Amino acid sequence: MPHATPIHPDSYADFLTRDELARIQLHRLQNIVALSYAKVELFRRRMQATGVKPEDIRSLADVARLPFTEKSDLRDTYPYGLFACPMQDVVRLHASSGTTGKPIVVGYTREDMKVWTSVMVRTLSAAGFHKGDIVQNCFGYGLFTGGLGAHYGAEALGATVIPISGGNTERQLMVMQDFGVTCICSTPSYFLHLIETIEASSRGFKDLKLRAGVFGAEPWTEGMRQRIEERSGIKAYDIYGLSEIIGPGVATECSCQCGLHVFEDHFLMEIVDPKTGRLMPDGEEGELVLTTLSKQAIPMIRYRTHDITSIIPEPCVCGRTLRRIRRISHRSDDMMIIRGVNVFPSQIEAALLKVEQTLPHYQILLTRKEGLDQIEVQVEVTEEMFRDRVSALEQLEKKLTHAIEHVVGLRIEVRLVEPKTIERSQGKAKRVVDQRKEGSAS
Amino acid sequence: MKLKQLSVFLENKPGRLMHPCKVLADAGIDILTLCMADTEKFGILRLIVQDWRGAQKVLETAGCVVNVTDVLALEIPDRPGGLMGILTILEPSQLNIEYMYAFTLKFGKNAVMIVRFDDPDRAIKVLHDNGVRVLKAVTFYECA
Incomplete structure (x- = not known):
């Protein structure tokens, strides 16, 4: 394991054998299907329509027998229709913009918060963040999952978090320099804006301690990464997530920067043909479909992300056994992601x-x-x-x-x-x- | 007393002005005077032509968005302080000049300004009462 610093205990789950992982996945899948069937009316009705019972899920491959969930299901059951637990167990709500002006609402139990924090710890660890780092978190705080997701993860990692959120570029640069910031979380577009401002100032990057950054919440390219790394001298990592699944912390790049490891112990992934919904063989491009394996407040069964990618079948040299997906190239629907906002x-x-x-x-x-x-x-x-x-x-x-x-x-x-x-x-x-x-x- | 001015919406891009000008040229319509208002993203071409109805029709047929506005043609002594004299007359009336531009030819010894007021009818009265000559459309077209 090529790690400069000892990894965080939470990251051990990144290195399970595939057999161990599969056992955990199946156990969790069976539980989440049973929970959804018992508590979520929409899911139960759909299951009943197909005649599949929770006990029919005997292997991981049986996930293909379950009905898909669409973003419109969240909209149609607004606000709490897909929740599987009583509201008194929900400790946090987040929301993202919907298509009609009404947002899509997601909830977290205390246990969900632990899972979310843990996958963010693993995300930041994979990008080389560690205890002692000073993390400037430029993701938006509020209803958007980015800010608080990264915040809890960085804090649990043992880093020092600066919850600065986006905007006020002058103050961002002052904080970056004066507080000795070593790591940053940002949308790539905002970080590029920071780079331009730093270049335009007399200060430059040589006075900064900035070493690495995780970037997400909007699509960006490999060319963009090169530009960021060349101009700022930091390592730039791609992270992936979506509110409907958990927020940031669904998948992340490691030091190899060649594809994003999906946290498969919590999120079961499939790649399907966006038109037919049929499973695609590993390596072929299709739509990413995710099933949350541990989320209690709002479990998502076979959620259609509409993000187009493919599974990288080969194991990664970093030693993580979690399979990787390629950087999201485009989407199968007309949704656009602009500066982290779904449009x-x-x-x-x-x-x-x-x-x-x-x-x-x-x-x-x-x-x-x-x-x-x-x-x-x-x-x-x-x-x-x-x-x-x-x-x-x-x-x-x-x-x-x-x-x-x-x-x-x-x-x-x-x-x-x-x-x-x-x-x-x-x-x-x-x-x-x-x-x-x-x-x-x- | 009031003249009809045509306003045409233009995007602020190279070559955009050609289109309405070509349409008018092809229809044999003479532009008496014009001015361009522009912002970073769009512009408004303002035109005075004699046959404004005909011009409006050909421009609209050619796909332009056209707006008809009442403006006044004021006769202004062509000497230092000439315009100042008019503005001094207007000042107490609280009339608002939205924009103005010069006519290319002289009327006798005087210059002609095209002025867009927020209230053209009241402007005519104020100017008349103070002895400023507002050109009638027919007079204006003759001198052009």
């Missing part, structure tokens, strides 16, 4: 409709700058919207931006464009134009 075109449509009453022709333009996704909403100007005064048009742009921000929770640039400039295909406008070709996959 659906339908949300943007709803916001535009609210401002103008009738839906203008619009288009969502996705581009990639420096390896990061950028989004712009273009709206065709109509006779009704057009005013002779610049201030009136700027006001309109502001109103549209604000309406989108209200629904999506993110500031997205709105650009007014001339009529008939947005391409229509068969009378219907193409809503999302994806120009992120350059270096899209790693």
Whole structure:
């Protein structure tokens, strides 16, 4: 095990034999299916419709007999419909943006919090964080799972956590230097912004003790990693997670930086054909489907992440027996992840409709700058919207931006464009134009 | 007294101005004067033409968004302080000038400014009462 420092005891689970792991997985799978069947009505009804009983799950392969869970199931049962425990056992709620302005709510029991903290300890350990490190946590604190997830993990690891959250770049840089920060947690886009600010200042990186960072909550590329590492001199690790499963802490890179180890003792993974739902052989690309093996408050059975990846069948040289997935390359649905926030075109449509009453022709333009996704909403100007005064048009742009921000929770640039400039295909406008070709996959 | 001004929405991109200008050229419509308002992202082309109805029609047919606005053409002495005199007259009236631009030709010895007021009708009255000449559309087109 090529580790410079002794690993945290929680990380021993990264190195189980595959047999030991499979035994734990099956035991936990059987328990979670029984729990869901007993407590979650939607799941029970679906099981009854297929005729599969919890006791039919005799091997790990039997997971394929269980029904899928979709993000829409969380929306349809808002807020607590998929909870499997009484509310008095839920010690934490988090939420992420949904498609209709209502968020998706997830809960954690005390035991779930321990699991979440533990997988984050293992995540940060794999990235070389250890006791004695000073960790600047730039993930957003609040309903978003990123901030508190990384916080609890870093604290349990024995590191010193600075819960600075995102924003206020000047203060971030002051803290980074004055507090002797050694490790950072951030979205790659925000860290890139920090790098640019540091480069523009007279200070530079030589005065900083920063050594490593974990980056996630939005898609980024291998090219982006190279840029971050070359410009800042730190090691940059990709982490993966989603609120519906637990938050950050589902999968992480190790020192080898070649694929993300999935914490398989807590999350059972499958790769399926996004169209048919059929299991794909190891190594082939498909949609990642995850089953939570230990979560009590809101167990997720065969959750369709819509993230496209593939399993790396070969064992990793780091010695971890946990299988790896390749960096997420794209998604199978129309969800976009912008600066850590899930954005659906339908949300943007709803916001535009609210401002103008009738839906203008619009288009969502996705581009990639420096390896990061950028989004712009273009709206065709109509006779009704057009005013002779610049201030009136700027006001309109502001109103549209604000309406989108209200629904999506993110500031997205709105650009007014001339009529008939947005391409229509068969009378219907193409809503999302994806120009992120350059270096899209790693 | 009021002139009809056409406003056309343009994106702030190279070549965008060509489109409405070509449409008017093809229709044989003469632009008497114009001005561009621009921001970082978009612009508004403001035009004075004699046949504004015809111009509006061809522009809209060509896919432009067009807005018709009332503006006034003021005759202003072409000497230092000429514009200042007009503004001094307007000041107590609390009329707001939203924007103004110059006409390219002179009217006799005087210059002509195109002015967009928030309340054109009241502006006409105030200017009249103070002896400022607001050109009638027909007079304006003749001098052009």
